[in-house]
Amino acid sequence: MEDDTQTLPCLSPPHSPATLSKVLTLSPSLPQHSCALPSSLPLSPTSLSPSTPAFCQQTAQSHPHSSQAHSLSTPQFSGGQNSHCLSPSTPSNEDDLTCLSWLHQRDNLLPLQPLPKITSLPQLEPQDNVPASSLPPSPSKPPYSFSSLIFMAIEDSPEKQLPVRGIYEWIVNNFPYYRAAPSGWRNSVRHNLSLSKSFRRIHRDKSQSVGKGSLWCVCPEYRPALLEVLRKTHYCHSSSSNLLNSRILLEAAECGQTSVGNTMEISDLASNGSSLSTNQFCPFTTDHEELVAIESVELKEETEEEAEKDSLADSGYIEFHYYQGQEYHYLVLPGDTELDLETVEILQLDAEAQEAAGSLLDLAGGSH
DNA sequence: TATTCGGTAAACACAC
DNA sequence: GGTGTGTTTACCGAAT
Numbered sequence: 282m283e284d285d286t287q288t289l290p291c292l293s294p295p296h297s298p299a300t301l302s303k304v305l306t307l308s309p310s311l312p313q314h315s316c317a318l319p320s321s322l323p324l325s326p327t328s329l330s331p332s333t334p335a336f337c338q339q340t341a342q343s344h345p346h347s348s349q350a351h352s353l354s355t356p357q358f359s360g361g362q363n364s365h366c367l368s369p370s371t372p373s374n375e376d377d378l379t380c381l382s383w384l385h386q387r388d389n390l391l392p393l394q395p396l397p398k399i400t401s402l403p404q405l406e407p408q409d410n411v412p413a414s415s416l417p418p419s420p421s422k423p424p425y426s427f428s429s430l431i432f433m434a435i436e437d438s439p440e441k442q443l444p445v446r447g448i449y450e451w452i453v454n455n456f457p458y459y460r461a462a463p464s465g466w467r468n469s470v471r472h473n474l475s476l477s478k479s480f481r482r483i484h485r486d487k488s489q490s491v492g493k494g495s496l497w498c499v500c501p502e503y504r505p506a507l508l509e510v511l512r513k514t515h516y517c518h519s520s521s522s523n524l525l526n527s528r529i530l531l532e533a534a535e536c537g538q539t540s541v542g543n544t545m546e547i548s549d550l551a552s553n554g555s556s557l558s559t560n561q562f563c564p565f566t567t568d569h570e571e572l573v574a575i576e577s578v579e580l581k582e583e584t585e586e587e588a589e590k591d592s593l594a595d596s597g598y599i600e601f602h603y604y605q606g607q608e609y610h611y612l613v614l615p616g617d618t619e620l621d622l623e624t625v626e627i628l629q630l631d632a633e634a635q636e637a638a639g640s641l642l643d644l645a646g647g648s649h
Numbered sequence: 650t651a652t653t654c655g656g657t658a659a660a661c662a663c664a665c
Numbered sequence: 666g667g668t669g670t671g672t673t674t675a676c677c678g679a680a681t
Protein backbone atom coordinates (compact mmCIF):
# COMPACT_ATOMS: atom_id res chain seq x y z
CA MET A 282 0.00 0.00 0.00
CA GLU A 283 2.59 2.48 1.08
CA ASP A 284 5.18 1.21 -1.26
CA ASP A 285 3.63 2.73 -4.28
CA THR A 286 5.47 5.92 -3.88
CA GLN A 287 8.70 4.13 -4.14
CA THR A 288 7.86 2.83 -7.50
CA LEU A 289 6.78 6.13 -8.85
CA PRO A 290 8.96 7.91 -11.28
CA CYS A 291 10.94 10.55 -9.62
CA LEU A 292 9.27 13.86 -10.13
CA SER A 293 11.44 15.77 -7.82
CA PRO A 294 14.14 18.01 -9.05
CA PRO A 295 17.73 17.36 -8.33
CA HIS A 296 17.70 20.30 -6.02
CA SER A 297 14.86 19.54 -3.83
CA PRO A 298 14.18 21.59 -0.75
CA ALA A 299 15.49 18.74 1.19
CA THR A 300 18.89 19.49 -0.13
CA LEU A 301 19.26 22.77 1.59
CA SER A 302 17.55 21.34 4.54
CA LYS A 303 20.75 19.66 5.27
CA VAL A 304 22.20 22.95 6.12
CA LEU A 305 19.36 24.44 7.94
CA THR A 306 18.49 21.47 9.87
CA LEU A 307 21.59 22.05 11.77
CA SER A 308 20.75 25.56 12.57
CA PRO A 309 20.45 25.92 16.29
CA SER A 310 17.54 28.17 15.70
CA LEU A 311 15.62 25.26 14.50
CA PRO A 312 14.63 22.12 16.18
CA GLN A 313 17.14 19.59 15.27
CA HIS A 314 14.54 17.04 14.79
CA SER A 315 12.77 19.15 12.34
CA CYS A 316 13.86 17.51 9.25
CA ALA A 317 14.74 14.07 8.36
CA LEU A 318 16.96 13.94 5.41
CA PRO A 319 16.18 11.90 2.40
CA SER A 320 18.20 8.83 2.12
CA SER A 321 19.41 10.11 -1.17
CA LEU A 322 20.93 13.04 0.57
CA PRO A 323 23.28 11.66 3.10
CA LEU A 324 24.47 14.09 5.60
CA SER A 325 27.88 15.38 5.15
CA PRO A 326 29.14 16.94 8.36
CA THR A 327 31.59 18.96 6.41
CA SER A 328 28.83 20.75 4.63
CA LEU A 329 26.65 21.34 7.55
CA SER A 330 28.19 24.33 9.07
CA PRO A 331 25.40 26.78 9.70
CA SER A 332 27.74 29.63 9.28
CA THR A 333 28.83 28.41 5.96
CA PRO A 334 25.92 26.80 4.30
CA ALA A 335 26.70 24.38 1.61
CA PHE A 336 24.84 26.38 -0.90
CA CYS A 337 26.87 29.40 -0.07
CA GLN A 338 30.01 27.50 -0.50
CA GLN A 339 28.87 26.26 -3.76
CA THR A 340 27.86 29.65 -4.87
CA ALA A 341 31.05 31.16 -3.80
CA GLN A 342 32.78 28.80 -6.05
CA SER A 343 30.54 29.25 -8.97
CA HIS A 344 30.22 32.95 -8.49
CA PRO A 345 33.47 34.39 -7.42
CA HIS A 346 32.16 37.81 -8.20
CA SER A 347 29.34 37.49 -5.86
CA SER A 348 31.55 37.06 -2.96
CA GLN A 349 29.53 39.48 -0.99
CA ALA A 350 27.87 36.37 0.11
CA HIS A 351 29.57 37.17 3.33
CA SER A 352 26.66 39.36 4.07
CA LEU A 353 24.23 36.90 2.77
CA SER A 354 22.74 34.20 4.69
CA THR A 355 20.60 33.01 1.91
CA PRO A 356 21.75 30.73 -0.77
CA GLN A 357 23.00 31.96 -4.03
CA PHE A 358 22.50 30.28 -7.22
CA SER A 359 23.64 30.55 -10.69
CA GLY A 360 20.44 31.82 -12.01
CA GLY A 361 20.59 31.64 -15.75
CA GLN A 362 22.46 28.46 -15.79
CA ASN A 363 20.53 26.90 -13.14
CA SER A 364 17.88 24.52 -14.16
CA HIS A 365 15.37 26.14 -11.99
CA CYS A 366 12.64 24.54 -13.88
CA LEU A 367 12.05 20.89 -14.09
CA SER A 368 11.33 21.18 -17.68
CA PRO A 369 14.33 22.66 -19.35
CA SER A 370 12.73 22.27 -22.67
CA THR A 371 9.73 24.22 -21.71
CA PRO A 372 9.40 27.03 -24.19
CA SER A 373 8.77 29.60 -21.59
CA ASN A 374 11.47 28.35 -19.44
CA GLU A 375 13.85 31.19 -19.87
CA ASP A 376 11.41 33.81 -18.97
CA ASP A 377 9.42 31.72 -16.76
CA LEU A 378 8.91 33.42 -13.50
CA THR A 379 6.27 30.99 -12.61
CA CYS A 380 8.62 28.28 -11.64
CA LEU A 381 9.01 28.05 -7.95
CA SER A 382 12.66 27.68 -8.34
CA TRP A 383 13.00 28.29 -4.71
CA LEU A 384 11.73 24.84 -4.23
CA HIS A 385 14.89 23.59 -5.74
CA GLN A 386 17.23 26.30 -4.90
CA ARG A 387 16.58 26.84 -1.33
CA ASP A 388 16.59 23.78 0.65
CA ASN A 389 16.04 25.86 3.63
CA LEU A 390 12.46 25.14 3.05
CA LEU A 391 12.30 22.01 4.98
CA PRO A 392 13.73 23.31 8.14
CA LEU A 393 10.59 25.23 8.55
CA GLN A 394 8.67 22.11 8.90
CA PRO A 395 8.79 21.62 12.53
CA LEU A 396 9.34 25.03 13.79
CA PRO A 397 7.58 25.54 17.01
CA LYS A 398 6.05 28.89 17.55
CA ILE A 399 8.89 30.08 19.62
CA THR A 400 10.49 33.31 18.78
CA SER A 401 13.26 33.48 21.20
CA LEU A 402 16.35 34.05 19.31
CA PRO A 403 19.53 35.25 20.73
CA GLN A 404 20.47 31.91 21.99
CA LEU A 405 19.61 30.53 18.67
CA GLU A 406 22.49 31.97 16.86
CA PRO A 407 24.11 29.49 14.61
CA GLN A 408 26.75 27.37 16.07
CA ASP A 409 29.53 25.81 14.26
CA ASN A 410 30.45 22.24 14.22
CA VAL A 411 27.11 20.90 15.09
CA PRO A 412 27.58 17.21 14.92
CA ALA A 413 25.28 15.45 12.58
CA SER A 414 24.88 12.83 15.18
CA SER A 415 22.94 15.32 17.24
CA LEU A 416 20.18 15.21 14.74
CA PRO A 417 17.18 13.46 16.07
CA PRO A 418 16.04 10.64 13.91
CA SER A 419 12.50 11.48 13.04
CA PRO A 420 11.23 14.56 11.26
CA SER A 421 8.38 16.57 12.57
CA LYS A 422 5.29 17.47 10.75
CA PRO A 423 5.74 20.36 8.36
CA PRO A 424 3.91 23.54 9.25
CA TYR A 425 2.43 23.83 5.82
CA SER A 426 -1.15 23.05 5.20
CA PHE A 427 -2.03 20.42 2.71
CA SER A 428 -3.16 23.11 0.37
CA SER A 429 0.27 24.62 0.53
CA LEU A 430 1.94 21.31 0.03
CA ILE A 431 -0.20 20.58 -2.95
CA PHE A 432 0.46 23.99 -4.30
CA MET A 433 4.17 23.59 -3.97
CA ALA A 434 4.08 20.17 -5.52
CA ILE A 435 2.15 21.32 -8.52
CA GLU A 436 4.19 24.43 -8.96
CA ASP A 437 7.28 22.40 -8.78
CA SER A 438 6.25 20.24 -11.64
CA PRO A 439 7.44 21.02 -15.14
CA GLU A 440 3.97 21.18 -16.54
CA LYS A 441 2.46 22.81 -13.51
CA GLN A 442 0.17 19.90 -13.19
CA LEU A 443 0.41 16.65 -11.40
CA PRO A 444 -1.60 13.55 -10.79
CA VAL A 445 -2.49 12.78 -7.25
CA ARG A 446 0.20 10.23 -7.15
CA GLY A 447 2.73 12.75 -8.25
CA ILE A 448 1.64 15.03 -5.48
CA TYR A 449 2.06 12.23 -3.04
CA GLU A 450 5.53 11.61 -4.25
CA TRP A 451 6.56 15.20 -4.18
CA ILE A 452 5.42 15.55 -0.63
CA VAL A 453 7.12 12.39 0.43
CA ASN A 454 10.31 13.31 -1.31
CA ASN A 455 10.45 16.77 0.10
CA PHE A 456 8.94 16.30 3.49
CA PRO A 457 10.29 13.17 5.04
CA TYR A 458 7.72 13.37 7.74
CA TYR A 459 5.16 11.96 5.40
CA ARG A 460 7.37 9.13 4.45
CA ALA A 461 6.72 7.40 7.66
CA ALA A 462 3.42 9.01 8.50
CA PRO A 463 0.25 7.00 8.41
CA SER A 464 -1.36 7.04 5.03
CA GLY A 465 -4.24 9.12 6.21
CA TRP A 466 -2.53 12.22 4.94
CA ARG A 467 -3.16 11.05 1.42
CA ASN A 468 -6.79 11.12 2.07
CA SER A 469 -6.31 14.64 3.27
CA VAL A 470 -4.53 15.51 0.09
CA ARG A 471 -7.36 14.21 -1.99
CA HIS A 472 -9.80 15.86 0.28
CA ASN A 473 -8.08 19.17 -0.24
CA LEU A 474 -7.87 18.75 -3.94
CA SER A 475 -11.53 18.12 -4.18
CA LEU A 476 -12.63 20.66 -1.67
CA SER A 477 -10.34 23.53 -2.37
CA LYS A 478 -11.21 25.93 -5.10
CA SER A 479 -7.55 26.58 -5.54
CA PHE A 480 -7.04 23.41 -7.45
CA ARG A 481 -8.56 22.32 -10.64
CA ARG A 482 -8.82 18.92 -12.07
CA ILE A 483 -7.72 18.38 -15.62
CA HIS A 484 -9.29 15.48 -17.31
CA ARG A 485 -6.78 13.42 -19.14
CA ASP A 486 -7.27 12.23 -22.60
CA LYS A 487 -7.70 8.55 -22.47
CA SER A 488 -5.10 8.30 -25.14
CA GLN A 489 -2.69 9.97 -22.82
CA SER A 490 -3.76 8.14 -19.80
CA VAL A 491 -0.84 6.78 -17.91
CA GLY A 492 -2.75 5.66 -14.92
CA LYS A 493 -5.70 6.32 -12.79
CA GLY A 494 -7.06 9.67 -12.03
CA SER A 495 -6.64 13.10 -13.44
CA LEU A 496 -4.07 15.78 -13.45
CA TRP A 497 -4.41 18.65 -11.06
CA CYS A 498 -3.32 22.19 -11.49
CA VAL A 499 -3.46 25.43 -9.56
CA CYS A 500 -6.12 27.89 -10.46
CA PRO A 501 -4.27 31.06 -11.42
CA GLU A 502 -6.75 33.24 -9.68
CA TYR A 503 -6.01 31.55 -6.41
CA ARG A 504 -2.30 31.61 -6.76
CA PRO A 505 -1.78 34.89 -4.92
CA ALA A 506 -3.78 33.59 -2.05
CA LEU A 507 -1.79 30.42 -1.93
CA LEU A 508 1.40 32.36 -2.00
CA GLU A 509 0.15 34.52 0.77
CA VAL A 510 -0.59 31.49 2.84
CA LEU A 511 2.88 30.26 2.24
CA ARG A 512 4.30 33.55 3.23
CA LYS A 513 2.31 33.69 6.40
CA THR A 514 3.25 30.19 7.24
CA HIS A 515 6.80 31.12 6.75
CA TYR A 516 6.64 34.14 8.97
CA CYS A 517 4.76 32.29 11.57
CA HIS A 518 7.36 29.62 11.77
CA SER A 519 10.46 31.51 11.04
CA SER A 520 10.19 34.60 13.09
CA SER A 521 13.52 33.71 14.49
CA SER A 522 16.53 35.61 13.44
CA ASN A 523 17.79 32.79 11.43
CA LEU A 524 18.47 34.49 8.19
CA LEU A 525 18.68 31.29 6.40
CA ASN A 526 15.04 30.90 6.88
CA SER A 527 13.89 34.39 6.60
CA ARG A 528 13.12 34.42 2.97
CA ILE A 529 12.21 30.97 2.12
CA LEU A 530 8.64 31.19 1.28
CA LEU A 531 8.54 34.79 0.57
CA GLU A 532 10.36 33.91 -2.48
CA ALA A 533 7.73 31.52 -3.37
CA ALA A 534 6.02 34.46 -4.82
CA GLU A 535 9.08 35.66 -6.52
CA CYS A 536 8.32 33.41 -9.34
CA GLY A 537 4.66 33.33 -8.93
CA GLN A 538 2.73 34.26 -11.94
CA THR A 539 -0.79 35.03 -12.65
CA SER A 540 -2.55 34.81 -15.87
CA VAL A 541 -1.79 38.38 -16.59
CA GLY A 542 1.87 38.48 -16.02
CA ASN A 543 4.78 37.68 -13.92
CA THR A 544 4.80 38.19 -10.26
CA MET A 545 7.61 38.65 -7.92
CA GLU A 546 7.28 39.14 -4.28
CA ILE A 547 9.84 40.90 -2.24
CA SER A 548 8.58 40.45 1.17
CA ASP A 549 11.51 41.49 3.14
CA LEU A 550 12.76 44.20 0.97
CA ALA A 551 12.44 46.92 3.47
CA SER A 552 12.93 44.97 6.56
CA ASN A 553 16.53 44.32 5.92
CA GLY A 554 17.93 47.08 3.88
CA SER A 555 21.38 46.33 5.04
CA SER A 556 21.73 43.15 3.20
CA LEU A 557 21.52 43.60 -0.46
CA SER A 558 22.24 40.18 -1.48
CA THR A 559 22.89 38.86 -4.87
CA ASN A 560 21.23 35.64 -4.32
CA GLN A 561 19.39 34.26 -7.15
CA PHE A 562 16.42 32.16 -6.71
CA CYS A 563 14.28 33.33 -9.43
CA PRO A 564 14.89 32.54 -13.02
CA PHE A 565 14.88 35.99 -14.32
CA THR A 566 15.29 36.73 -17.87
CA THR A 567 18.63 37.40 -19.31
CA ASP A 568 17.66 41.02 -19.21
CA HIS A 569 17.52 40.93 -15.54
CA GLU A 570 19.69 43.91 -15.04
CA GLU A 571 17.48 45.96 -17.16
CA LEU A 572 14.60 44.46 -15.40
CA VAL A 573 15.87 45.64 -12.11
CA ALA A 574 16.25 49.14 -13.36
CA ILE A 575 12.82 49.18 -14.81
CA GLU A 576 11.34 47.89 -11.67
CA SER A 577 13.12 50.44 -9.66
CA VAL A 578 11.77 53.25 -11.70
CA GLU A 579 8.37 51.82 -11.51
CA LEU A 580 8.67 51.45 -7.82
CA LYS A 581 9.13 55.11 -7.43
CA GLU A 582 6.28 55.99 -9.66
CA GLU A 583 3.91 53.41 -8.51
CA THR A 584 4.62 54.02 -4.91
CA GLU A 585 3.39 57.48 -5.31
CA GLU A 586 0.56 56.93 -7.65
CA GLU A 587 -0.63 53.42 -7.68
CA ALA A 588 -0.23 52.01 -4.28
CA GLU A 589 -3.71 52.89 -3.31
CA LYS A 590 -4.98 50.97 -6.22
CA ASP A 591 -3.24 47.93 -5.12
CA SER A 592 -5.50 45.03 -5.63
CA LEU A 593 -3.61 43.15 -3.00
CA ALA A 594 -3.79 45.87 -0.48
CA ASP A 595 -6.14 43.91 1.62
CA SER A 596 -3.56 41.26 1.98
CA GLY A 597 -0.91 43.73 2.92
CA TYR A 598 0.77 43.88 -0.43
CA ILE A 599 1.44 46.53 -2.91
CA GLU A 600 1.64 45.85 -6.56
CA PHE A 601 3.94 47.62 -8.92
CA HIS A 602 3.24 47.23 -12.54
CA TYR A 603 5.62 47.57 -15.38
CA TYR A 604 6.36 46.33 -18.80
CA GLN A 605 9.40 44.42 -19.70
CA GLY A 606 9.82 43.80 -23.34
CA GLN A 607 6.51 42.62 -24.59
CA GLU A 608 5.46 41.24 -21.32
CA TYR A 609 3.55 42.70 -18.55
CA HIS A 610 4.95 42.22 -15.13
CA TYR A 611 4.10 43.25 -11.72
CA LEU A 612 6.07 43.34 -8.60
CA VAL A 613 4.48 42.56 -5.32
CA LEU A 614 5.80 44.11 -2.20
CA PRO A 615 4.55 43.90 1.30
CA GLY A 616 2.38 46.77 2.17
CA ASP A 617 4.61 47.86 4.94
CA THR A 618 7.60 48.00 2.71
CA GLU A 619 9.59 51.10 3.27
CA LEU A 620 11.33 51.26 0.02
CA ASP A 621 12.98 54.58 -0.26
CA LEU A 622 14.67 56.12 -3.20
CA GLU A 623 18.02 55.30 -1.83
CA THR A 624 17.20 51.69 -1.87
CA VAL A 625 15.94 52.02 -5.36
CA GLU A 626 19.15 53.64 -6.41
CA ILE A 627 21.09 50.91 -4.81
CA LEU A 628 19.10 48.44 -6.72
CA GLN A 629 19.94 50.23 -9.86
CA LEU A 630 23.54 50.94 -9.18
CA ASP A 631 24.62 47.79 -7.60
CA ALA A 632 25.94 46.45 -10.81
CA GLU A 633 27.76 43.69 -9.19
CA ALA A 634 24.74 42.59 -7.41
CA GLN A 635 22.77 42.73 -10.56
CA GLU A 636 25.34 40.70 -12.28
CA ALA A 637 25.25 37.96 -9.82
CA ALA A 638 21.75 38.30 -8.75
CA GLY A 639 18.85 36.86 -10.45
CA SER A 640 16.32 37.82 -7.96
CA LEU A 641 15.21 40.99 -6.41
CA LEU A 642 13.98 38.93 -3.65
CA ASP A 643 17.37 38.42 -2.34
CA LEU A 644 18.17 42.00 -2.75
CA ALA A 645 15.50 42.38 -0.24
CA GLY A 646 17.21 40.42 2.40
CA GLY A 647 15.04 39.80 5.38
CA SER A 648 14.87 39.72 9.05
CA HIS A 649 11.88 38.38 10.72
C1' DT B 650 -18.84 32.91 22.04
C1' DA B 651 -19.22 32.26 17.21
C1' DT B 652 -16.99 31.66 13.07
C1' DT B 653 -13.45 30.10 10.12
C1' DC B 654 -9.93 27.14 8.79
C1' DG B 655 -7.34 23.03 8.58
C1' DG B 656 -6.76 18.14 9.66
C1' DT B 657 -8.60 13.67 10.01
C1' DA B 658 -11.61 9.88 9.35
C1' DA B 659 -15.02 7.57 6.99
C1' DA B 660 -18.14 6.20 3.43
C1' DC B 661 -19.30 5.79 -1.15
C1' DA B 662 -18.94 5.67 -6.22
C1' DC B 663 -16.20 5.13 -10.06
C1' DA B 664 -12.22 3.77 -12.97
C1' DC B 665 -8.33 0.92 -13.92
C1' DG C 666 -12.19 -8.19 -6.68
C1' DG C 667 -8.40 -5.26 -5.38
C1' DT C 668 -6.65 -0.86 -5.61
C1' DG C 669 -6.44 3.95 -6.56
C1' DT C 670 -8.96 8.09 -7.29
C1' DG C 671 -12.50 11.56 -6.45
C1' DT C 672 -16.27 13.33 -3.77
C1' DT C 673 -18.78 14.21 0.18
C1' DT C 674 -19.90 14.43 4.97
C1' DA C 675 -18.84 14.78 9.64
C1' DC C 676 -16.20 15.78 13.55
C1' DC C 677 -12.58 17.95 16.11
C1' DG C 678 -9.23 21.44 17.54
C1' DA C 679 -6.88 25.74 16.88
C1' DA C 680 -7.00 30.32 15.54
C1' DT C 681 -9.40 34.51 14.84
